[in-house]
Amino acid sequence: MISRRNIRVKVMQSLYAVDSMNEVKPGEAQSILTKKMEQSRRLFIYLIYFITETARYVETDARQRASKHLPTAGDLNLNTKIAGNELLWKIIENSNYIAAINEIKPEHIIDKELLKKIYQSLTESEEYKEYVGIAARDKKSEKDILEFIFNTLLLPNESFINHVEEHFINWDDDAEMMQQLVLNYLQKSSIYDYKEIAGKDKLDFAKSLLQTVLDKKDITMEMLKPKLKNWDADRIASLDLIIIQMGICEFLYFETIPTKVTINEYIDLAKEYSTPQSGQFINGILDNIHKELSAENKIHKVTFKNSTL
Known part of the structure; x- marks a missing residue:
């Protein structure tokens, strides 16, 4: 998932943190590196969660519209195609993803009012109208609409960025990396392991580089x-x-x-x-x-x- 360049940044930041300390305990540098990697892993999971929750909000919207005292025909026949997005369900039914969500519990920090506003922006967009206007499904359009949520509705959204920064202090350092990771993930979600932000080889490289510089x-x-x-x-x-x-x-x-x-x-x-x-x-x-x-x-x-x- 994470590239060697990203690894170098994490090692560099860990070394800088150690350099700023008056006293460094044995193993503390490696602990700092591990913490930084874990922060990135949790941020990545949260971004995926927010994307999926934006798409799934149509179900909440449909229920609320149908429960009105006097629902209109439009309320009763809301197009919920995105709720059945095949890539969306491939993600949320993945056992590793379910375990990750149960572990970090992102539902406790999500801003529901912000989520609703982003969903409303989605439904008002031409991209969304074009997506729901076609009954057929294909892998490209299923992926494209989720990418649209991330690239166009989340990343440029100041309120969303402020929300993420409030809960993830590593956002400034990881923003560029996360954009690439999320887009890569939407291309090949099945190969990702939510337990680690880096594979064994890259994790070994990170630990080895950090310790070598110190030694x-x-x-x-x-x-x-x-x-x-x-x-x-x-x-x-x-x-x-x-x-x-x-x-x-x-x-x-x-x-x-x-x-x-x-x-x-x-x-x-x-x-x-x-x-x-x-x-x-x-x-x-x-x-x-x-x-x-x-x-x-x-x-x-x-x-x-x-x-x-």
Whole structure:
């Protein structure tokens, strides 16, 4: 589910949290990483839940309309096609999804008034009218209407984002990742495991990268310090130092990750999470260290299929 880039962000954030502590207990860094992964897992489940509840609100709407004192013909014949959306039911009948919902209990935090307003926006949209206007069902249209709820009605909705931020402190960090995860999920919902946000290989990579950076800090800083002689050390962002240490560790201790991938990934992370000048700074330092290590024949990479992921 989660990509290696997302993993790097989680590790970077965990290292930054550790760096900010006066005292770090044994195993605390790994606990921080585990907590961050769990926060992402719960956020992902909640987003899927909100999408499904928006689609299923038509059932509530139909019941309320039919129970009016004087229901109109339209009230009694509300088009409830979306309630039978085949992808929707594939999701909500999945035993793993049911277990996840029972575990995190999203019904306790959902804003029912907000849910109703988003449902009303759905029914007023041309996309929805076109969807219910066709009796036939096909996989594409069933998926497209759920994607429409997420992409058009939820993500740009300030009230929805405020609601999510209120309950999930990791939204700002995970928003871009979640958008991709949810869209990927709607493409292939059956292959997702709600128990973990990352598969075993990626989880092992996360734990290994975190521990390696911590264990090899003296080595990486020894390589790094000579490269900082033309820089004011006090003005170098601590996050930049962490990113460089991560990059050096990937050069030396992760033999299946090409050095070019490492450099590009950490330049992007620096641009996104650190200062405006950090991308250029990281690029220069990592490129310099990479050339030095290569000249000393200290970088040994093994080529495996999909090793660039």
